[in-house]
Every structure is written in structure tokens, then in C-alpha cells.
Amino acid sequence: MFILKPHSGVPIYRQLSEQIRRMAASGQLPPGTELPSIRALALEHAINPMTVSKVYSLLETEGVLERHRGMPMTVAKPARTQSPPAKRVAHLEPQIEQLVLAARQLELGEDEVVEALRNAWEVKDERPVHRRTRAR
Amino acid sequence: MNDPYIVARELGKSFSSKAVLSGASFEVGPGEIVGVLGKNGAGKTTLLELVLGFTPATAGSVRIFGYDSYRLPGAAKARIGFVPQQDELVNQLTAADQIGVIASFYPRWDDALVARLCDEWEVDSRQRIKNMSVGQRQKLSILLALGHRPDVLILDEPVASLDPIARRQFLEQIVEVAADGRRSVVFSSHIVSDVERLANKIWILKDQRMYWQGDFDSLKESIVRLHVRATRMLPESLPVPNVLKLKRNGISATAIVKDWGPDVEKRLSIELEAEIEVEHLALEDIFLELHR
Amino acid sequence: MKAVLKLVLTYFTGTRLLTVITILGALGVLGGSALFLYLPPLLGSQGGPSRFSLAVETLVMLTPIAGVIGVVFGASLLPTLFARLAASHYLYVLPYGRIKILASVFVTLTLVALVAAGTTTVYYLRTPMQLDVVFERAFVVSLLTCNLLYVVFWLTGRSSSAIGVLVGSIVMIATLVLPLRFIALPSRSLAGPWAASFLIWGVLAAAFLLAPRRKGAVGKIRQAIAARLTGAAYTGGEEVDFLVGTGRPWALALGQVVPILMAAYFLSGFEVMAPSAPSPWLFFMTILSILAGAIASMAATRSRRLWLRAPWTRRELFRRVENALWRHNSFALGVLLVMFVVLGSHAYLPTNVLVFGMGLLMLGIALSTYLGLMITAPVGWLDAALAIAAMLLLMIVATYVSRPVMPATAIIALETGLAALALVFRSIAQRRWTHLDWMRCRADGDVRAAA
Numbered sequence: 001m002f003i004l005k006p007h008s009g010v011p012i013y014r015q016l017s018e019q020i021r022r023m024a025a026s027g028q029l030p031p032g033t034e035l036p037s038i039r040a041l042a043l044e045h046a047i048n049p050m051t052v053s054k055v056y057s058l059l060e061t062e063g064v065l066e067r068h069r070g071m072p073m074t075v076a077k078p079a080r081t082q083s084p085p086a087k088r089v090a091h092l093e094p095q096i097e098q099l100v101l102a103a104r105q106l107e108l109g110e111d112e113v114v115e116a117l118r119n120a121w122e123v124k125d126e127r128p129v130h131r132r133t134r135a136r
Numbered sequence: 137m138n139d140p141y142i143v144a145r146e147l148g149k150s151f152s153s154k155a156v157l158s159g160a161s162f163e164v165g166p167g168e169i170v171g172v173l174g175k176n177g178a179g180k181t182t183l184l185e186l187v188l189g190f191t192p193a194t195a196g197s198v199r200i201f202g203y204d205s206y207r208l209p210g211a212a213k214a215r216i217g218f219v220p221q222q223d224e225l226v227n228q229l230t231a232a233d234q235i236g237v238i239a240s241f242y243p244r245w246d247d248a249l250v251a252r253l254c255d256e257w258e259v260d261s262r263q264r265i266k267n268m269s270v271g272q273r274q275k276l277s278i279l280l281a282l283g284h285r286p287d288v289l290i291l292d293e294p295v296a297s298l299d300p301i302a303r304r305q306f307l308e309q310i311v312e313v314a315a316d317g318r319r320s321v322v323f324s325s326h327i328v329s330d331v332e333r334l335a336n337k338i339w340i341l342k343d344q345r346m347y348w349q350g351d352f353d354s355l356k357e358s359i360v361r362l363h364v365r366a367t368r369m370l371p372e373s374l375p376v377p378n379v380l381k382l383k384r385n386g387i388s389a390t391a392i393v394k395d396w397g398p399d400v401e402k403r404l405s406i407e408l409e410a411e412i413e414v415e416h417l418a419l420e421d422i423f424l425e426l427h428r
Numbered sequence: 429m430k431a432v433l434k435l436v437l438t439y440f441t442g443t444r445l446l447t448v449i450t451i452l453g454a455l456g457v458l459g460g461s462a463l464f465l466y467l468p469p470l471l472g473s474q475g476g477p478s479r480f481s482l483a484v485e486t487l488v489m490l491t492p493i494a495g496v497i498g499v500v501f502g503a504s505l506l507p508t509l510f511a512r513l514a515a516s517h518y519l520y521v522l523p524y525g526r527i528k529i530l531a532s533v534f535v536t537l538t539l540v541a542l543v544a545a546g547t548t549t550v551y552y553l554r555t556p557m558q559l560d561v562v563f564e565r566a567f568v569v570s571l572l573t574c575n576l577l578y579v580v581f582w583l584t585g586r587s588s589s590a591i592g593v594l595v596g597s598i599v600m601i602a603t604l605v606l607p608l609r610f611i612a613l614p615s616r617s618l619a620g621p622w623a624a625s626f627l628i629w630g631v632l633a634a635a636f637l638l639a640p641r642r643k644g645a646v647g648k649i650r651q652a653i654a655a656r657l658t659g660a661a662y663t664g665g666e667e668v669d670f671l672v673g674t675g676r677p678w679a680l681a682l683g684q685v686v687p688i689l690m691a692a693y694f695l696s697g698f699e700v701m702a703p704s705a706p707s708p709w710l711f712f713m714t715i716l717s718i719l720a721g722a723i724a725s726m727a728a729t730r731s732r733r734l735w736l737r738a739p740w741t742r743r744e745l746f747r748r749v750e751n752a753l754w755r756h757n758s759f760a761l762g763v764l765l766v767m768f769v770v771l772g773s774h775a776y777l778p779t780n781v782l783v784f785g786m787g788l789l790m791l792g793i794a795l796s797t798y799l800g801l802m803i804t805a806p807v808g809w810l811d812a813a814l815a816i817a818a819m820l821l822l823m824i825v826a827t828y829v830s831r832p833v834m835p836a837t838a839i840i841a842l843e844t845g846l847a848a849l850a851l852v853f854r855s856i857a858q859r860r861w862t863h864l865d866w867m868r869c870r871a872d873g874d875v876r877a878a879a
Contacts, residue, residue, distance in 0.1 A: 009416020210524035224516035240434035
């Protein structure tokens with residue numbers, strides 16, 4: 001279900017919580033989906049059960065997950081008001097940082113990167129892209 | 137947290153005026169997995185032996201289950217499991233006999249668990265120990281410490297001789313032990329990747345002192361490698377607190393910094409008029425950097 | 429409590445070989461004693477002709493002793509297990525570990541001493557001596573010698589050297605001799621042995637319970653003593669000698685002289701011996717000559733280093749090791765023979781006994797050497813059976829030799845038979861050595877126990 005890399009610089013709890021948040025926000029984990037038990041998830045990835053417990057508790061307070069007594073944790077229904085785009089964009093920060101870093105190393109300019117981004121977006125997306133005219 | 141199982145205050149040990157460990161203060165509570173890292177000779181084994189009460193502390197104190205470790209009563213010992221660095225099995229016996237002898241000392245012994253693990257870990261209980269490979273001996277040693285379901289499990293380099301499959305099985309068993317949140321594990325290992333998966337607390341021993349100890353997640357977040365590319369010559373020392381290491385090269389530099397935070401990054405990039413890349417490190421890199 | 433019981437059980441049955449030895453020992457004790465009690469009067473009683481042949485008589489008389497030896501050696505895992513536990517972290521980690529381990533040692537020693545004492549008492553059942561006195565004295569002395577025996581084993585540890593085995597064997601001989609000495613003279617106070625027992629026990633227990641908890645400490649003391657006893661220094665001489673352990677022939681000789689002197693001292697006042705009993709001298713000496721086999725049995729394992737360093741084939745290796753062993757043994761043999769003649773004439777043994785006895789000693793050494801050389805792999809049932817059979821044969825022939833009325837031709841025939849047997853063993857050993865597989869030789873308790 002999740003991809004965890006224990007040897008990256010990012011702590012495991014953060015990787016896991018980020019993934020769950022993202023998957024919940026994007027609908028990959030629809031509301032009501034049962035999450036594996038702490039023990040099962042810890043065993044599967046050979047990680048500390050306390051880490052999993054920490055993540056589950058954290059996400060519960062954030063409202064992403066719901067706890068039911070005696071039953072597995074489930075994904076909560078999304079809040080009435082969806083979080084503002086700025087907040088959701090914050091989830092993308094790690095990837096954006098990586099992209100910028102790589103681009104800089106390749107000595108690419110901002111424009112080339114944006115172009116590439118746009119192309120990738122078109123391919124991924126089924127809906128037509130709202131083109132923004134931009135002064136060059 | 138609930139009452140911690142192990143509490144140490146300014147723990148120290150010297151042998152005839154040579155300090156092997158000094159000034160260690162720490163706590164281990166139920167459900168925690170502590171990873172102990174350090175170079176050979178940094179004092180890891182001594183630390184574990186002090187916690188277990190094999191040897192008296194020459195400074196400070198260490199208590200386990202509320203008792204002074206050195207004077208641990210017999211009944212409390214039934215709650216502790218230990219796996220030594222070198223196996224201490226009796227060569228002439230079969231694995232079953234060895235298990236039987238150790239098991240007879242404990243009021244409770246989970247035969248079913250030991251049998252299941254023997255099966256999963258491929259340890260033949262009818263085999264003579266002298267005919268076993270090093271890996272099997274080590275697995276047997278670990279089994280002997282698990283059978284009585286101790287509340288505190290202390291392991292000194294438990295997987296040095298195990299192949300990756302066996303190591304993974306061992307890790308899974310540690311997860312099982314810690315999963316109910318009431319039992320603790322302290323293990324020292326050279327195999328940093330194992331510690332990285334499991335530990336939620338890290339103790340780093342360096343030069344016979346507890347160099348760093350605390351929550352593992354914060355360790356990862358707080359120690360970073362900075363890559364600085366400035367537009368002008370950099371000063372001798374970076375205006376950043378807690379620089380552990382610095383390598384300057386004209387307008388660029390690499391630094392290892394402790395207690396990192398985003399505000400520090402902002403300040404630094406303004407002050408130095410530089411681009412700063414922040415690299416978060418894997419545990420092995422952290423360990424290496426701390427020792428370079 | 430169950431730890432103590434489990435430990436005691438493991439001391440006696442930890443390995444297959446030991447289990448067998450223990451069971452055989454127990455059977456020997458029980459069966460031999462029963463036979464002793466219910467068959468018509470045998471030796472040690474009113475004298476007079478018995479219905480059975482000498483061989484059977486000897487066997488019946490020796491079986492309980494062999495049984496006791498079996499029980500004593502059946503627990504020979506005790507020093508090993510004890511030493512291993514004592515030097516390990518388990519000592520501190522196991523709940524009440526020290527006390528329980530110590531208790532198990534005490535229980536085992538008492539058990540073994542009881543068996544020895546009981547068996548000794550059986551021998552005196554038809555004599556006019558007071559049985560409870562006999563039992564008590566035998567028990568005390570057995571306890572003392574068992575203490576010594578196992579302490580020595582503990583100190584010399586996994587002795588892969590001849591001297592370690594020798595020291596243990598010396599004490600074993602004392603086990604046989606001392607009870608007789610003290611029992612035979614009821615006037616001798618028991619205070620000595622009791623005091624000695626308690627002293628040894630007190631020191632051991634105190635050291636064990638209160639020892640500084642550096643696990644190195646115990647091991648280091650043990651190693652220091654062992655090193656001193658075995659002498660780790662290379663004193664020169666051929667490499668063969670050094671590596672195979674035959675570099676100190678005088679040590680073997682000493683190891684023979686000392687127990688003989690001890691036996692001489694203790695038995696000099698011993699009157700209760702039936703006329704047709706085998707001469708105790710021959711008995712002991714035959715056993716002692718078997719010590720040579722102990723050294724030979726290590727040869728296979730230790731020759732691995734020789735093989736790696738020298739350009740010899742396995743066949744040549746065998747020849748050289750054999751020569752080294754004989755060089756080594758002939759020195760001790762010479763000493764033995766001289767002592768035998770000296771003491772024999774002092775005890776007024778008849779000439780033919782002396783002559784045949786000397787032959788027997790040589791045969792004893794030959795047989796044991798080749799038996800030892802035959803051990804090139806973990807001891808199997810066949811080897812163990814052969815060794816025991818050879819030993820029994822030797823003892824039986826020893827009995828025959830000391831009988832005043834045995835015809836010389838019969839004895840010559842027997843000794844020739846034994847010589848032939850020795851040659852057979854030699855050829856087996858030689859054949860095995862040409863296929864020597866060092867992965868299968870291991871210098872450990874199995875080898876030592878068999879020796």
C-alpha cells in the first residue's frame with residue numbers, strides 16, 4: 001500500500017504521514033477505507049510500531065483518519081470545506097524542491113522547466129489544460 | 137510516558153583510572169526500541185553490561201524496574217532477556233537441551249513461541265551445537281532470550297553473523313516484541329540500516345561518552361548537510377550555531393550542522409548571500425559524518 | 429528447583445556418549461552389586477573354591493567398580509557445563525542463576541559419592557566390618573575425591589594437552605585408592621577428609637558466588653593455571669613432538685610415578701586383600717599405561733597443523749606420528765618397568781609375575797596407543813566398544829598373571845594374543861590415517877571422554 005524508504009533522509013513517520021495525507025486528499029484512499037493495523041503495517045515494512053502509532057495518532061488529530069474502538073483505523077470523510085489550494089500545494093513541496101535542485105544542476109532555466117512541466121501535465125491529464133497566456 | 141523501565145543518571149564506569157564510559161543519562165520506557173551505535177571500543181558493550189548489572193557503576197546510577205541494576209533481585213531477572221555479542225552456548229549439547237537448560241530457570245517459558253521460531257528460522261533443535269554454523273548459533277542465542285517473553289530485551293550485536301533473510305526475520309520478531317507497547321528493546325548493531333528501520337531512540341556513543349541520544353526522528357531532522365554556493369568568498373566560520381564540520385572551498389562549502397531549522401536556513405542564505413541546499417541524511421551518513 | 433534437576437540431568441545425559449556411559453555405569457553398579465550379593469561367595473570373603481572361572485569372577489568383581497567409574501565419568505559434562513555457564517553472561521541474567529547452578533553441582537557430587545559409597549559398602553557386606561562405618565567413610569572420601577576430580581577438570585578446562593588429561597586421571601586413581609585406605613583402617617579419623625571437603629567446597633562456593641563480575645576474571649585464572657600446567661612454551665625439539673604433544677615425555681613419566689607412589693603409600697597398610705585378588709600393582713599400572721592412549725587419541729586432530737606445514741603424505745604423517753609417540757612412550761615405559769621391578773621385588777612378587785607383568789605393561793601401552801591413533805573421527809560405537817573390550821581384556825589378563833597357579837604357556841598365549849590385537853589396531857589406524865579427513869576430527873569432550 002505504501003512505499004517507505006527507511007534509509008532516506010526523511011524520517012519514516014514523515015514519509016508515511018505524507019503519503020497517507022496525499023492519498024486521502026487525492027481520493028486514492030476513499031473515505032471509509034480501512035488501514036492496516038499498527039502491528040501489521042510495522043511487520044510488513046519491518047519498522048517500529050511506535051512510528052506507525054505516531055502517524056495514526058497525528059493524522060487522527062488532523063482529521064484525516066478516524067479511530068473506531070476495537071476496529072481498524074479508517075480514512076475520514078473529507079472536511080466540509082476543502083483545504084485551500086495553498087495548503088494542498090504545501091504537500092508537494094518535497095517534490096518541487098527536488099525538481100528545482102535537479103534543474104539547477106542541469107543548468108536549466110525556469111522557462112524550460114515550466115515548459116516541461118506543462119507538457120507532462122497534458123499527457124497525464126485528460127481534461128484540456130487551461131492555457132495561460134504568458135508574456136515572454 | 138509510563139514509568140520507564142530503565143533509568144540512568146550520569147552513569148560512568150572506569151577500570152583502574154581508565155574511563156570506559158562517562159556521563160550517560162537516559163531512560164527507556166515500555167514500547168521503545170533503542171538503537172545503540174558507536175565505533176568498536178566506544179563503550180557500547182560496557183553500557184549494556186552496566187544496564188544489566190553485570191558490573192557495578194563507578195559513577196552515577198542505573199536502575200531497571202526500579203531496582204539498582206547491580207543488585208537486581210532474582211525474580212526481576214525473569215523480566216530481562218539478553219543476547220551477548222559472542223554466543224555462550226555449550227557445544228556438547230543439542231539445541232533442544234540447551235533451550236531446556238535455560239528454560240528451566242524461568243517461571244514462564246513459551247514453548248510454542250520457541251518451537252515456532254525454531255521452525256521459521258530453520259534451527260534444528262535436534263542438532264548438536266558444535267555442528268551448527270555461526271549464523272544458527274546466533275539465532276539460537278536470540279531464541280534463548282525470547283522464550284520467557286521478557287519485558288526488556290537487550291541485544292549486543294545480535295545479527296552480526298546473519299544473512300539478510302535471517303536478519304529480516306529477526307527484525308520482524310523485534311517488531312512483534314515491541315508491538316504490544318509494553319516491552320522494550322535495546323540493541324546495539326553495526327548494521328545501521330537495521331537500526332534505522334526499527335529504532336525510535338538512538339544513542340550514539342563516541343569516545344566513551346554518550347555523544348547523542350534522543351528521539352530518532354528528531355535526529356534525522358536536526359542534523360543536515362548543507363551545500364552552500366555563495367556569490368562571494370565565505371567567512372572562516374559560518375554564522376550558524378552547532379556546526380559540526382565545515383569544508384570551505386572558495387565560494388562553496390559543505391557543512392554538517394546540528395539543530396537545523398527552516399528559520400536558520402533563511403537567515404543563513406541572506407547573511408551569506410548564498411544558495412543553500414539542505415540535504416537530509418540517512419543514519420549511516422549521520423554516523424559517518426559524526427566520526428569524520 | 430526444576431533448574432537444578434534439569435541441570436543435573438543434563439550433566440549425566442548431555443551427549444549421547446555420556447548417556448550411554450551413565451546408563452552402563454548405573455547398570456554396572458546395580459547389576460554388579462546384585463551379582464556380588466546373590467552369587468556364591470566370591471572374592472573378598474571366606475576364600476575357598478568358587479564355581480566360576482577366574483575370568484567371570486574377575487568380571488563380577490570389577491563390574492561394580494567399572495559401574496562407579498561409569499557414573500563418575502557419566503557426569504563429566506559437569507565441569508564443562510559449569511565452566512561455560514560460570515564464564516558467561518547467563519550467570520548474571522538467569523534468575524537465581526548462581527545459586528541454582530551451585531546447587532546442581534552439589535547435588536551431582538553427592539549423588540556420585542553416594543553411588544561410590546554404596547558400591548564400596550557392597551564389597552564389605554560379607555566381611556565382619558561395620559557397614560554404616562564403611563558407608564560413612566566411603567561417602568566422605570568419595571565426596572572429597574569427586575570434589576577434587578571435578579575441580580581439576582574445571583581448572584584445566586578443555587584440556588587438549590596430555591598433562592590436563594593426566595592430572596585428571598591421577599585424581600581418578602586417587603578415587604579408587606583413597607576409599608580403600610580409609611575404610612580399611614577404621615581408627616583413622618574422618619576429620620581430615622571432612623575438613624578438606626568443606627574447605628574445597630567453601631572456597632569454590634565463595635569464589636563462585638562472590639566473584640567480581642568480570643567475566644574475564646574466572647576464565648583468566650583458569651587459563652593461567654592451565655597454561656602453567658601445560659606449559660605453552662615451545663621448549664625445542666622436533667616439530668612433530670611439539671604439535672602432537674609428545675614433547676614432554678618426562679611429564680608422562682611423572683604422571684605415572686606420582687600415582688604409583690601415592691598408591692604405595694596408601695596401600696602399604698592395607699591388609700584386607702584376598703589371596704586370589706589381582707595384584708593391585710598390576711591393576712593400577714595397566715590402567716596407567718592406558719594414559720598413553722589419551723595422548724595418542726589427540727594426535728589425529730593435532731596433526732592437522734603438521735600436515736599443513738610439512739611435505740608429507742598422510743601415510744608418512746602416520747609413520748612420523750607413530751614414531752614420535754613411541755619415543756615419547758618408551759621413556760615412560762622405561763620408568764614404569766623400573767618401578768614395577770623395584771616395587772615388585774619389594775612386595776615379593778614371584779619372578780614370573782614380574783616378567784609377564786612387564787610384558788603386559790608394554791602391551792597395555794601398545795594397545796592404547798594404537799587405539800588412540802584409531803580415533804580419526806568422532807568416536808563411534810565400534811571404537812568405544814573396542815576400547816572398552818581391550819581394557820577389560822587387559823585387566824583380565826592382569827588377573828591371570830598374578831594368580832600363582834597359572835601355567836606359563838597360557839599366559840604367553842594370552843599376551844601373544846594381545847600383541848596380535850595391537851597389530852590389528854595398528855593396521856586399522858594406518859588405514860584410517862591414509863584417509864584422514866580433518867573436518868571430522870574434533871578435539872573436544874567426546875575424544876576426552878573416550879580416552
